[in-house]
Amino acid sequence: MKKQLLLAAAMILAAGGLSACGNGNSSESGASSSEKTVKKTESKETQTLKKVLAAENKIKSAQTKMRYDIDQKTDNYDNSIRWENATDYTENPVTVKVDSKVRYAKSSNDVHSILRYDGKNLYRTAMVNLQEGATTRQAIDKTVQDYRFQVQHTNLSKEFLQIMSDNNVKPKVENKNGEYLLMFNIGKSDATDSLKEDTTKLVSQVVGSATHVYNTDMKYVEIENYSFGIHADQKTYEPKKFQVNLKVVVSTTSGKKFTITHFFEGTIRNINKVQKQAMPKQFEELK
Numbered sequence: 001m002k003k004q005l006l007l008a009a010a011m012i013l014a015a016g017g018l019s020a021c022g023n024g025n026s027s028e029s030g031a032s033s034s035e036k037t038v039k040k041t042e043s044k045e046t047q048t049l050k051k052v053l054a055a056e057n058k059i060k061s062a063q064t065k066m067r068y069d070i071d072q073k074t075d076n077y078d079n080s081i082r083w084e085n086a087t088d089y090t091e092n093p094v095t096v097k098v099d100s101k102v103r104y105a106k107s108s109n110d111v112h113s114i115l116r117y118d119g120k121n122l123y124r125t126a127m128v129n130l131q132e133g134a135t136t137r138q139a140i141d142k143t144v145q146d147y148r149f150q151v152q153h154t155n156l157s158k159e160f161l162q163i164m165s166d167n168n169v170k171p172k173v174e175n176k177n178g179e180y181l182l183m184f185n186i187g188k189s190d191a192t193d194s195l196k197e198d199t200t201k202l203v204s205q206v207v208g209s210a211t212h213v214y215n216t217d218m219k220y221v222e223i224e225n226y227s228f229g230i231h232a233d234q235k236t237y238e239p240k241k242f243q244v245n246l247k248v249v250v251s252t253t254s255g256k257k258f259t260i261t262h263f264f265e266g267t268i269r270n271i272n273k274v275q276k277q278a279m280p281k282q283f284e285e286l287k
Contacts, residue, residue, distance in 0.1 A: 061274035066266035094119030095277035117151035157242035186226040
């Protein structure tokens with residue numbers, strides 16, 4: 001009888017130990033399950049944006065054609081400027097050649113120049129009746145601002161796309177004729193201070209008068225219209241063409257308002273096939 005009681009007690013203790021052990025495993029399993037994170041699936045639009053931006057960042061040389069217009073208006077001031085550029089560039093080493101045509105007013109003639117840049121100096125060759133005239137060389141930080149912009153911003157599609165990505169602006173994506181069209185539309189309520197600051201920092205470099213107007217607190221800057229569209233190849237995701245429409249109203253503390261309209265469009269081709277551009281050997285040095 002005594003042996004039977006001892007055996008029963010041993011069985012009860014063993015069962016209790018197994019139960020405790022089982023509970024312990026269950027607890028550990030629950031803890032590990034709660035620590036698991038569920039990865040959100042990225043939308044097709046976000047994936048396409050990232051792939052096009054990655055393709056942009058792989059461009060080390062290209063040919064671009066760009067046009068950009070700026071129209072600045074106040075109550076008693078209206079100034080329009082247009083640039084048309086055909087550019088060949090390489091990034092390593094930095095060499096740029098720009099066939100530049102600038103029209104500083106709607107009724108004026110184009111100022112035609114060949115601009116070359118080696119990462120340090122700007123070489124400007126005046127074009128007279130389609131013939132090359134005299135060439136000057138000047139340190140890039142001392143040159144006219146609009147010339148500096150033309151040789152240092154050779155692929156604006158990449159810069160605007162980076163702004164959209166940095167500010168988490170989501171595109172609409174369409175498939176058209178073997179291309180992706182990424183379309184970004186920003187309304188007044190969507191334009192954060194960060195987006196306004198990044199955008200105006202870029203476009204203000206085009207000309208000195210725009211730099212002066214945009215040099216203010218973002219609370220005085222209102223984006224009335226902002227759209228950016230970029231076409232990319234469906235296989236390589238490389239950019240092919242782009243367009244930007246931007247209308248900004250800047251208020252001053254005195255109540256005066258500046259309305260600035262920007263229009264950019266361009267094409268990109270011969271990606272990573274452009275050779276190093278030669279710099280002029282004869283020139284006049286400017287201080």
